[in-house]
Each structure stands twice: as C-alpha cells, then as structure tokens.
Amino acid sequence: MGRSPCCDKNGLKKGPWTPEEDMKLTQYIQMHGPGNWRTLPKNAGLERCGKSCRLRWTNYLRPDIKRGRFSFEEEETIIQLHSVLGNKWSAIAARLPGRTDNEIKNYWNTHIRKRLLRMGIDPVTHAPRLDLLDLSSLLSSAQLNLSSLIRLQTLVNPDALRLAMNILSSQNENQLFNSQAPVIQPNQFDNIINQQIPSNDLTTSPFHNQSQFLQGDMGHFPVGSTNSIFQNNIKPTTSDQSLPTDIPSFCYQMKSDSLSDNSSFDQSLNYSSSTTNNNSQNFSFDNSVLSTPLSSPPPLNSASGLINGSTEDERDSFCSNLLRFEIPEGLDFEDFI
DNA sequence: AAACAGTGCAACCGCTCTGAC
C-alpha cells in the first residue's frame, strides 16, 4: 500500500463543510449523479477531494437519510444485527433504511456499547460477562444438590452452568459442601451436561473446550458467530409481540427452553424487578415481563411499554434487573420445576 | 459567570477490497 491520502494534495480543503459547499455538491449530484468521485469535486467547483465529497454525500447530504434519535426498534435491530454481523456497520446500515454506517457506528460507540458495558454485557460477544455473574449466591445455596443443578441447567446458559458445576466440583473436593450432597467428579459433569444439552448446543458453544471456558476467555468469539451462545435459544424479533423488543437477545435466554418446556415456570417463579435484595423470598418472574401471552399485545406496564417510554437509564435498569436474578437461600428448585 | 468535564457526532485517516488494464 503506502499510497498517500487523496487529500494530501495542496489546495484541497479539509474540515467542516460550509453550506455553500453542501449546496454545490448537492446540486451537482442531483444534476449529474455522483459518477466518478475523484473527478466530481473539480466538475462541481469544489476544493475538496473526491473521498471527502463521497463521505459528505453518503453520510449527510443524501436525501433519504433519516435524522434524529434512533427509535427503540432501530436500536434493538442494531443490537441484534451486531450480535450476528459484528462491526459490519455497512451491512447493518443496509438493513436500517435511512441510517448510515457512520451514524450507526457512532451511535453504537457512544450509546449502546456503553450501556451494554454498564449492564455487564460484553459488547463484542453480546454475552453476559461471567466475571460479573454472581455464581456464588447460586452455589452457596444450602440445599443445592445435583438434581437441582441438572434442572438449573435448563434455566441458565449451559456454559455458565458448566462453570458453576466445575466450581462446585472443586468445592466438593475441598469438603465445603454438605456431606449428603453427592460428590460429583469432573467427568460426571461432562456426562450430565452432554445428556442434558443437545449436541448442537455444545458444538455451537463459543468455547472450543472447557479449559478455554474456564479461563474466562471471552475474547475468542468468532465475529461471525458472536451470538452462537444464544442461537439455540429464543431469538426475539421486532415482530414478536410476545417479547419486549428493546432488550438484547441474551435477556431472553432464560425464557427460552425452560419456559417453553415448563409452562408452569412463570407461574411458580414470580420474579419482579423490585426483587433486588438478597433476603427477599419473592423470587418470581413478573407475568408482565415473561408471561405476556403470545396472542395479545403487551400491557401498558409490560417490559415493552415500560422501556418504550423510558429513559436510557430505565432501559438499563430493566435489562439489568432481568439479569439480576438471585437464588434465595433455601430455595429448592424441585419445588417449582 | 467562568472553568472544567463529559458527551455526541461529523469528518478524517489508513487500510482492504475490487475491477480494469
């Protein structure tokens, strides 16, 4: 490479565009079309390089550009597409009429990315950051036993559960657990997991092996399959009225298999966003959040309605609350699964 | 009112891709 930038030529203006320049460029393109961008500025009477003209036109002057804040639907679309496409801003922009790749990129970097980080989600992998996942509360449950863990597997990310099981295994070895609980050997964990999790779940796991997962190596998700950890779970779409449309895909993973396979789950569990203190016995999934009937639109106070009329912080709290479920002490999964 | 910090976004930079020759 090593080719010098086209704007290095003397006499070519850089920096913000003036209204006069905008007018010249717009009028020229409306009359002649962009044609050759390198020759365009000369023909249009602009002291700019072609590249600058092209960027100005495609990112700002194009008549079909939509201005203003991103809607929640657009934001959700961006998050979903980014989970699949990665930083392919032009590909994402192609699916958002009126939005440019530059605009989407800026919006991602200044809004969505920060929000995901605040929520403990890796903006690259779209996976909850395991280093922030409080597995200790899960593992410290006095009555947590093997059968509970097996059933728990249907509720949480299999990879996260695998980690929990390995931690539990090491704790067993250290005799920190109740002696009545079965001692589980690491190879038994694998057998259990392999029996419980469809093989494609394992093959699509972003963790190529257990050690990689245990090392917390979240930075090795292939870009093209960043959402693989969720691909076997429910994939919300903007047309799916049964689900809030303004939360990232991973937020649905708990509702996925577990809820579809255990219709009574949402009635047994009544999680509400107000359930944030550790001592609460009100471990439950609010019907308005997870039990919205497929055939009916979400109620006004549902997740969707709440978010659509809320601030960014409220969006944060909604999604983080959705993630922030805790296992109360003494809770026996047998009771409600 | 002034200084400072934080935020958002337009524009630029440098690299890669692609097609023509």
Place this chain on the structure above:
DNA sequence: TGTCAGAGCGGTTGCACTGTT
C-alpha cells in the same frame, strides 16, 4: 499474473455543545 487506481470500510480524532461545580 501483477499492478494500479477507485471505492468502501472500520477506527479514530477533533471540536462543538451541554451539564456540573
């Protein structure tokens, strides 16, 4: 097949604006 130039893309920068002290 290799070279070159145009176009496109993703990352980064700089500045204007806004909020806070």
